[in-house]
Amino acid sequence: GKEIAKGGHPEIQNRPGYERIFLKAPQWQFKQYGQCGKEVSSLFPELARCVDDIAFINSMHTSHSNHYNATLGMHTGSFTVTRPSIGAWVSYGLGTENQNLPSFIVIAPHSPYAGGQVWGSDFLPGAHQGTRVVPGSNPVPNITPRVSGKLQELELAALRRRNQQHLARQPGNPELAARMRAFETAFGMQMAVPEAFDFTRETDA
Template sequence: MKTRRHFLETTALATCLPHWMASANPLASKKPHHPAKAKRVIFLFMNGGPSHHETFDWKPELASISENSPRMLAPQLKFRPSGQSGLMISEAFPEVAKHADELCLLNGMKIGTNGHHQAVVRLHTGNEMFVRPSLGSWTVYGLGSEAEDLPGFITINPIANLGGAGNYGSAFLPASYQGTRISGGAGSVPNLRNERLTTADQQSQLDFINRANSRLKDRLPGNPEFEGVIQSYEMAFKMQTSIPETFDLKSESDATFAMYGINDGLTSGFGTQCLMARRLAEKGVRFIQLTSNGW
């Protein structure tokens, strides 16, 4: 005899079935609501940079005010109109100024806190008071990723303080949308490879784990988390090959190294990150974040 509880359970499962089927591969590329001009995001988080008054935020009245108020300091660098748009850019960035017509500057940003920790968390998640998904997590959640053997969201050399992993976490979104941390110098992922096992042994281990998870999924239908666990193991195994191939910079020319400033001790660290980001974008990774901690 069908009970009321059985009826509610079966109808609920039927209602959720389309969603579960669609979420079988949470990182699969999704069709946006509107045609998109941009396919990738490379987010340069340069913490501890110079004042906006000396870089991209032109305030012509500040100079005249500073003459009458000792508490107001005028910009120490000159601004010049750049490109056909006449975008005002500091003389500190002559090379950036050459690309003025390709830039969009948002000078209306503000924050209601003076604390660096809170400001960094708010920048990445939109809220410093409550745990929220990061910008990269929302991007991959909404658009998916075109990379088959790499995560959709990768963060290179993130800072451990000022929010830490929360700056690239997925919060209440599934864990598959959180950022994967990679070191900036060697392009390595912590604990990616088990050095005690050969590749063949790891493949056998992965097959065994996936069979066990698949049987558990069949016994407990209606739980998409099992599929997510299976895919996370498979992705980790694929990354053992894809990560070294992607970050092997030996194939790059000397001209490319010079263009990214990799041969210069002052710029080699961040230049290497930028080159790694380009290679990740070419592989189809949707969201790549770089970090330069200038404090």
């Protein structure tokens, strides 16, 4: 590893027991790829093939060594107080062209540090929070309908009427409006998700 000078990192300044600190050497080989010459780990051979098509943010850094806080800060801009995630902001600003699919999905086989906060919407409408996708035959849990499509449409219509009546008595209630939108999106996802995540028809390219 590489030793960091005493004044070279803000977290080790004036802290007893941190007289010497080392950066651990990477366990995998890094090589330069593409015309941009970006270094990529041997962990990501397919990513290395398309580095010239990727925008890399080299200026991003953190002074926090705690994984939980650093992960939260990377996704929300705040180490401590929860804020909307960057994906939620993009969804809020750009929306989606397909109303049957969420505008922001999160590919996360395992829950990350800080959990769902890293893709949450906080004070933005709940419709802009991330939808977690996991590997396997059921990438979006609880999306398979349990009743017939016709019956479900009737149930959704009845629920929509009741929610609209409730919203009329509480105009501007963001949580209720987001919940209503979530029901509509979930219904559309039941039709769109199976096709969107069916990779059997994909070519190797």
